[in-house]
Structure formats: C-alpha cells, structure tokens
Amino acid sequence: MNNALKQLLSAHQARTETTLERWLPKPAITPASLHQAMRHSSLDGGKRVRPFLVYSAGQAMDIELDQLDGPAAAVELIHVYSLIHDDLPAMDDDDLRRGKPTCHKAFDEATAILAGDAIQSLAFHVLSHDNNIKVSAKRRLQMIDQLAVASGSRGMCGGQAIDLDSVGKNITLPALENMHIHKTGALIRASVMLGALSCENVSETPLKQLDHYAKCIGLAFQIQDDILDIEGDTATLGKIQGADIARDKPTYPALLGLNGAKQRAQELYQEALASLDSFDDKADPLRWMAEYIISRNK
Secondary structure: OOHHHHHHHHHHHHHHHHHHHHHOOOOOOOOHHHHHHHHHHHOOOOOOHHHHHHHHHHHHOOOOHHHOHHHHHHHHHHHHHHHHHHOOOOOOOOOEEOOEEOHHHHOOHHHHHHHHHHHHHHHHHHHHHOOOOOOOHHHHHHHHHHHHHHHOOOOHHHHHHHHHHHOOOOOOHHHHHHHHHHHOHHHHHHHHHHHHHOOOOOOHHHHHHHHHHHHHHHHHHHHHHHHHHHHOOHHHHOOOOOHHHHOOOOOHHHHHHHHHHHHHHHHHHHHHHHHOOOOOHHHHHHHHHHHHHHHOOO
16 A cells, blocks of 8 residues: 555545544433444444545545545445444354454344444435535435445345355356445445535536446455455454355355456456546545555455
C-alpha cells in the first residue's frame, strides 16, 4: 500500500468510525443487548473499503467530505449487516470476524439476527435523514434506491442465495462471476455510485465510467479474497483461513488455478484503470484503491 493511500484510508476510516458512532444507538439505551451487539459488529474494525470508495468517488466530483459522511456510513452499515448474517450457523457458520468473535458468538444467534436487521434499517434512516447530504429530494431518493437494489434479491442477497446453492457444485466461470457481481460487487458498485450521485449535476458518461470501474474492482476484490483463502493466514485475515475450501465453495482458484486467478485479477485491475482515463488526478484515490484490492493480504 503506498503512503498516500495509507494516510487517506486511515483518515476515511476515522471519519467513518466517528459517523457510525454518532448514528448508532448508545449501548445503555434499551434494548441494551441489541444496541451493544450492533456496536460490537459496526465499530472498531474492518478496512472500510466501501466508505473509502464513497469518499473517493465523491471527491472526484468535487463534493465536500461532510456531504459524503452519511452515504459512507450507510453503505458500511449494509456491509456490516450482511457480515453478521453471513456468519450465522445457517449460512457460513463463522466464529471470527475482523479479529473478533462474530456477533452470534459474542452474544447469541437471535440477538445477531436482530442486530443485522436493525443495522440494515439504520442504513436507510441515515441516508434519508442526514442533513449534510446537499442534493434534491429526487436525487436523494435515487441514492436510496441505488442502495436498496444493491442490498436486495437483485444484488447482495441474491448473490448470497446463489452462493449457498452452489456449495459442492461445479459451476462455470460466467456463473461464478455472475454470483460475485451480485454478492460482493453490487455493494461496491453502490458505494462508488453513492459518492458520484452526491453531485447533483453529474452526467451519464462519468456515471457509466465509474460504474464500470466499480464492477471491475468488485470482481477483483472477490478474486483476491479467494486467493487469500489459500495463501493467507488466520491471524492476518481476521477470519478463518481455508474456510471456503473446507465448505467446498466454488472459487476462482478452483476454476482457473491459482496463477489463472491472479492473472484474471490483474486483467480486471487494468480494465478498472482504463475506465478512469478521462478523470484527472482527483480520481487518483480510486486508482490507488484498485491497486490495493489486488495486492492486499487481508
């Protein structure tokens, strides 16, 4: 990770943490155990890649950071809710997330389900009520719709359903990519689009270019996850290494081989950069993030 990205990522992580802290219910408010579970999973952890993408896409459009705090927090809340539910025994049955016990391990399964539900609804509350979002009501509704579609059956939830149905099966590369375009890619694309849509007057051409960039890095992100499931270690990853192999889940290395998966990630990285050719140096953080996604070790 280059120094400029490291500093910027740290700054955006701090902004995200502060914003989440402001919107999440305090731990002593009734029902206390539910609010404590929400905070356990939401605060003090994670790379905050999706908020970073909101901030970076917005700043490429000359939007001030305080106008992007709400969208960044909203997309991170959706991500956190999805992790809580993914980790449940009925799905991936994971014990460790972001270096901490998963929500259902730290609390209990019923509380984890409710925490995920409450965090999901809080995301849309933030996007609906944040007064720092300086766009028209029509544009705000477009942003809410963008996040809703990315979160639902045509996005992340649909991808998770396909993933669960694919365990132990041989699937084609196009089918695997379609699954991850929904499961991982939809929320990454929504992150970039929420940043761009924070600009009231953005035109269709840059929106399409940014969306293609996001599609490419979304797939590259999942490929690198699959690679790290083989090459990483539990302490660095913050989750159990080899879990996907143990569950016989379809992965890019399984279909393409390890070297083939790495080559595909590189191709997507180059395609993502090409999508940003018409943007000036204000879009450099997006370029840095694309490189980080395929070179990260956790």
